[in-house]
Amino acid sequence: MLARTHELLDGFDVAGHPMTVFSTGSDEDKHVGDEYFLNSGDKIRYFLEPGSVARATPTQAAQLTVPPARSVNKIGHALGVLDPVFRKHTFSDKVRGVARAIGAHKDPRVLQSMVICKQPRIGGEVPCHNDSTFLYTDPPSAVGAWIALDECTPENGCLSFLPGSHKTARVSSRFVRAQGGGTEFVPVPGVTPNEEDWDALDGWRQAPCPPGTLVLIHGSVMHRSPPNPSDRTRMIYTFHMIEGADGSVYDEKNWLQPTQEMPFQRLYGDVAA
Template identity: 50%
Template sequence: MAAAPPPPLPTQGLTPAQLAAFHRDGYLILPNVLSPATTAALLAETHSLLTSFDLASHPMTRFSTGGDDGGEHVGDDYFLTSGDKIRFFFEQDAVDPATGQLTKPKHRAVNKIGHALHALSPPFARLLAHHDGAGEAGAGAGAGAGEANAPAAAAPPSPAAIARSLGFRDPRCLQSMVICKQPEIGGAVPPHQDSTFLYTEPPSAVGFWYALEDATLENGCLSFAPGSHKWAPISKRLVRKQGNAGTEMVPNTGSQFPPGDEYSAANTNTNEKDTEYVPGQVKAGSLVLIHGNLLHKSEKNLSQKGRIIYTFHLIEGRDADRVYDERNWLQPPDGGFTRVYAATS
């Protein structure tokens, strides 16, 4: 009889230094969180999805982040009903506007795969379900300037362990995506805040952004406005139009910051237009944590090298702490959003 495999190595959460860096900057870069084997498995799953989806039945939906009014943001039925499915959204420049046909092979034309990879794709689901080592002794290296190294003697922090460190009581994963910044045509993403699109009252979203390939200045790495999560309010929300007839950007009449004295537009007189952005070049296997109020962006990929990443978002699921309303473009599937661990009191 074969011996049972050893239990997974318990992981620790963020160290005090890492937490301080995240709260100061609004983002945190953690190198080497994914092993080479896990990174390769997620890339293989991505390439399998990109080559196997049915183009003949696809509505040719292109992804767009939209302008300030959200009028150009993707909002058709294919998008609005994607919360519990795996669907494919093309780059704007991958579709010929005159013919509606792709100008690139389909695997080189997709901007995004979403939004339920964490629930429907076994390799991506395993990443979210990774053991968090709750109750284990913590240790780890310190962080500086938004970057920290995982300790050599322990497994890198899992999503659940990180969520515990950030104070989530009932973290729920509500969407997940592979984003392919395709060679030559990978579109730029303007400055934005994730809580604009995934709003809770008050805001609670945190993004987990895993590099499956190196992200560089040449292929459109992320750039961040450090500290902007403390002064940049969630002034707008992307919501469903009445009758589910697309999406629109509307003024946010609810809370614009998470709870806490450190969050307030009065913290600084910084003008968003004058904000300096810091590039976040990372190697494959790195994890970037992104506060929901943080301003961040990426440039167009004009290089010959693609940039594939996997990202999901957590929100606080306790109704007493955060309310996720029916106006959000993404609505929970039957059974609710995916629970990361049992709720705590």
């Protein structure tokens, strides 16, 4: 998977790219909301690090400040379905065995598969969040599968978790397509937000790990990662699973939508070629 990631990065052609950057800052204005992002659920698309792009001016178009292969924040969001290498691992017997062992879903569906690069010196912070906010189902059911492709260390931006937060965090908001275009956060009706400042709580734990490690992330657990100021990448591959059985609702408000040509794939069923 790491070798394939480098092939994809080396093949990235910036010509014609809309220069869409990706940020997961807490300010909703920093979130991506253009069509390149919103229509990426059945495609392999490249999203850029904010620190790799010199913004357009009245006299000059936006342009990269680093080589194209070093500019990419992530490659997604149907990587695990459309790319043969990532599909092989995403729908492997090992992954299916893990999913059955944890028993979180009756009929798990795979969505939002991507490589996150954490480029050297410009790889940005991922602030405290939980995944069910971004991949909302009723009831919440998201589980992330996060696979280290590089050595992940405190120096290059490894994950941190707040142990036990999945037991107390309420999924009280969701990241959706805004009516006038773009994206926004909206409250989940009937759910009172937590009053905690999660970042300020004691007990955060770093999770350094070697390449090949699979980290399973409960959809409600609070997690984050710092910027990467080092001279080494921190590349990972991740995909998410949600419940696809009757009784679970994934509605049209969510930012990421399946298409008629590519519905969310059943982990235990046939995989689209």
